[in-house]
Amino acid sequence: MTKFGILVFPGSNCDRDVAYVTRDILKQPTRMVWHQDTDISDLDVIIIPGGFSYGDYLRCGAIARFSPVMQQVMQHAQKGKFVIGICNGFQVLTEAKLLPGALVRNRDLHFICDRSPLKVERTDLPWTQAYTKGEIITLPIAHGEGRYHADAATLAEIEDNNQVVFRYEGENPNGSLNNIAAVCNYTGNVLGMMPHPERASDAMLGSSDGLKLFSGLLDKIGALV
Numbered sequence: 163m164t165k166f167g168i169l170v171f172p173g174s175n176c177d178r179d180v181a182y183v184t185r186d187i188l189k190q191p192t193r194m195v196w197h198q199d200t201d202i203s204d205l206d207v208i209i210i211p212g213g214f215s216y217g218d219y220l221r222c223g224a225i226a227r228f229s230p231v232m233q234q235v236m237q238h239a240q241k242g243k244f245v246i247g248i249c250n251g252f253q254v255l256t257e258a259k260l261l262p263g264a265l266v267r268n269r270d271l272h273f274i275c276d277r278s279p280l281k282v283e284r285t286d287l288p289w290t291q292a293y294t295k296g297e298i299i300t301l302p303i304a305h306g307e308g309r310y311h312a313d314a315a316t317l318a319e320i321e322d323n324n325q326v327v328f329r330y331e332g333e334n335p336n337g338s339l340n341n342i343a344a345v346c347n348y349t350g351n352v353l354g355m356m357p358h359p360e361r362a363s364d365a366m367l368g369s370s371d372g373l374k375l376f377s378g379l380l381d382k383i384g385a386l387v
């Protein structure tokens with residue numbers, strides 16, 4: 163069994179959707195982690211879910227990054243353990259500098275709620291090993307500040323290091339540089355993505371393209387019975 167922890171900030175709104183996937187679909191122990199908690203040593207995988215932490219004041223994720231629990235998340239990541247940030251969670255991870263770059267206001271200055279085709283760029287990571295390289299999947303997107311940005315040197319570095327995990331395929335919905343939808347850290351244990359795999363994890367709700375991200379991870383870390 164793999165124990166999942168899902169961070170909850172004031173304003174998180176995808177926390178229960180993620181728990182539905184890890185606890186109810188994948189049958190793994192899952193606990194909600196309030197942002198003021200400071201002991202997460204029992205957890206194998208931390209999920210920072212989507213939402214509007216602290217009302218998106220200042221910038222999305224800019225306040226959540228200072229929550230007490232984030233010190234522990236940084237230590238968890240430094241030990242090589244798994245952390246995924248989805249949408250607002252991705253924004254929190256870039257604010258915390260656990261991932262390179264930043265998420266800024268969408269090119270067209272509107273909140274976008276849509277479904278977006280994505281190309282799987284890497285399949286050598288535990289997160290994505292259940293996909294095939296170059297596979298096109300479709301996941302929901304829902305964000306106002308999802309345009310991936312990095313300075314030229316950082317962008318070159320992450321491309322050279324193969325840290326882009328998913329790219330928007332076809333139309334670029336938000337103006338992200340190099341069509342970037344997801345990046346990982348150098349070692350691959352920390353992943354951030356704007357699309358929502360948890361909203362595409364139950365075929366009954368229209369798509370299970372996102373489920374392979376969670377089930378692939380479990381498979382890789384030897385927990386799927």
Ligand SMILES: NC(=O)CC[C@H](N)C(=O)O
Nearest residue numbers: 212213249250305306307
């Ligand atoms: N779904 C989300 O997590 C949204 C993230 C953030 N509130 C934004 O609008 O960009």
